[in-house]
Amino acid sequence: MTTHSFTSIYGEHQEIKRAIHLAKQFTKHEQPVLITGEIGTGKTRFAYEIAHASASNASLTHLYCPILDEATLQKAFTEKTRQILYLDEIASLSIPMQHQVIRFLEISPATKIIATSSLSIEALRVSSTFLPELFYRLNVFHLPLPSLADRKTDIPVLTTAFFQELSMTPDIDPSVWETLQEYPFEGNVQELKNIVQYAAVILEGQTVFLHHLPPFVLTPLSPEVKGKKEEHQLTLMEKQEFVFLLEAIKSLNEKGEAASRRILSELSKQGDIPLTPQQVRSRLDDLEKKAYVTKGKGRAGTKITLEGLSFLKSLDGYIPVQ
Numbered sequence: 001m002t003t004h005s006f007t008s009i010y011g012e013h014q015e016i017k018r019a020i021h022l023a024k025q026f027t028k029h030e031q032p033v034l035i036t037g038e039i040g041t042g043k044t045r046f047a048y049e050i051a052h053a054s055a056s057n058a059s060l061t062h063l064y065c066p067i068l069d070e071a072t073l074q075k076a077f078t079e080k081t082r083q084i085l086y087l088d089e090i091a092s093l094s095i096p097m098q099h100q101v102i103r104f105l106e107i108s109p110a111t112k113i114i115a116t117s118s119l120s121i122e123a124l125r126v127s128s129t130f131l132p133e134l135f136y137r138l139n140v141f142h143l144p145l146p147s148l149a150d151r152k153t154d155i156p157v158l159t160t161a162f163f164q165e166l167s168m169t170p171d172i173d174p175s176v177w178e179t180l181q182e183y184p185f186e187g188n189v190q191e192l193k194n195i196v197q198y199a200a201v202i203l204e205g206q207t208v209f210l211h212h213l214p215p216f217v218l219t220p221l222s223p224e225v226k227g228k229k230e231e232h233q234l235t236l237m238e239k240q241e242f243v244f245l246l247e248a249i250k251s252l253n254e255k256g257e258a259a260s261r262r263i264l265s266e267l268s269k270q271g272d273i274p275l276t277p278q279q280v281r282s283r284l285d286d287l288e289k290k291a292y293v294t295k296g297k298g299r300a301g302t303k304i305t306l307e308g309l310s311f312l313k314s315l316d317g318y319i320p321v322q
Helices: 014-026 043-054 072-077 096-108 121-126 134-138 149-167 172-181 190-203 223-255 261-268 277-289 306-314
Strands: 033-036 059-063 083-088 112-117 141-144 294-295 301-303
Touching: 014 043, 014 141, 014 149, 033 043, 043 059, 043 083, 043 112, 059 072, 072 096, 096 134, 112 134, 112 301, 121 134, 121 223, 121 261, 141 149, 149 172, 172 190, 223 261, 223 277, 223 306, 261 277, 277 294
Parallel strands: 033 112, 033 141, 059 083, 083 112
Antiparallel strands: 294 301
16 A cells, blocks of 8 residues: 655654654544644644545545534534544534534544644643543544744745745745744744745746735834734733633642643633733733742743732632633
8 A cells, every 4th residue: 555645745844744754654543633733734734634545435524613513513423434524623612512522423434533623732631611521532643733933944845835836936035035934924834825825926027036025024013013012902901811811820720730821822712812822921921020920930830829819819700710
């Protein structure tokens, strides 16, 4: 049997090579695969590659969980005997539908289950809105995908590949490479692909120069503007953010889990107060100055203090996080 080459996945960095290697190993077995990674890291591309390599004669059913209804879910799990189910953004399912998935996993004729989430494996495990029973049923083969920030050496490889998908092979001015290396890429590989598509449309000639890049790449927010924006957000939402962070830290502390910036950020995105890791750091600095938390290094994470507990209880409209 010829090993599937995963030709739609581009990159030479050791982290993406490791992800491809793991994915190929997972295709040899029928147990569930759980793919995690930030938005735009390529979860769907990996899901499709794994599906196509796992069973050539099985159909693939892609279910986008944020808009999935109960009838569609039930039909997908009971209709076909030779199929692979791709549960896209599995953490978005309601609790009742998660219970249904657990039941279907026991009786479904599906050949294989592939699930993805933009939350990290740690955030899924400690989430109050994701059933532990479902987590442990799906977390058989875990495939974590690196962010583009963790493999910026792949930017030239990815850029070239995305131009080739458009049947183009332009030259790239060195200034473009320098700019792309400095850009934060919060949208990861998908954002780089968008930038390539923009440049491809307005390109005249054979060389991509800085003026062919989208304006937002060339003029990111200045520190002054970011500071003012942050100030405004704190003024409007300080109480809600502090309640969320202190309660989340308290809950993680009680479970013996590390309250890292990344986990706190990912947990915040499940509710109405999404915070980036940088915003979490800023809020934790404020809380530490008030002696409401203490910040430890590594697995120690952040701990809530007695002053923090008292402050939490004193807030008007305080609602504990379950």
